[in-house]
Amino acid sequence: MARTYHAVITYKDLAEEIQKRTGFRTKVRLHHWIGSTLGRVVREAHRRGDPPLTALVVRSNDGMVGNGYGEVLKVAGEPPVEDVLEREQHAADARLACYRRFGATLPPGGGVSALAPKYQAAVERRRERVEKPLQVCSSCFVQLPSTGVCDSCG
Numbered sequence: 001m002a003r004t005y006h007a008v009i010t011y012k013d014l015a016e017e018i019q020k021r022t023g024f025r026t027k028v029r030l031h032h033w034i035g036s037t038l039g040r041v042v043r044e045a046h047r048r049g050d051p052p053l054t055a056l057v058v059r060s061n062d063g064m065v066g067n068g069y070g071e072v073l074k075v076a077g078e079p080p081v082e083d084v085l086e087r088e089q090h091a092a093d094a095r096l097a098c099y100r101r102f103g104a105t106l107p108p109g110g111g112v113s114a115l116a117p118k119y120q121a122a123v124e125r126r127r128e129r130v131e132k133p134l135q136v137c138s139s140c141f142v143q144l145p146s147t148g149v150c151d152s153c154g
Helices: 011-022 034-048 067-075 084-101 117-131
Strands: none
Touching: 011 034, 034 067, 067 084
């Protein structure tokens, strides 16, 4: 993943890959072991001076790094980040550092950090809803329903 610009991997896919490559299979639920495994990865990357590879790992349902990303901040001696978008932006910056460090083919200028695709799409959908001006009936000044026809004035 670190060699492919803007690539991420889900926790589930990473767990499958770990089990496939190591030959160790488990029926233990993913959330019971992946966090401690990724915690070791965070500490080892920090010890080596590498960016946190765990920034590349996102949840499949929403494309976010999740609360476990706090370990990256803790190991780096940074304060916790409570704001979700701020945490995801930190992870996006860390991913860019991973792509640069591990030889991804980057666009001219070195590339830019980006939220994980699934999360970026959700942010854009929310932004469109917020930025879209409300339609109001020109007669009674009530917000129009999605049909665009006033329920009061018809």
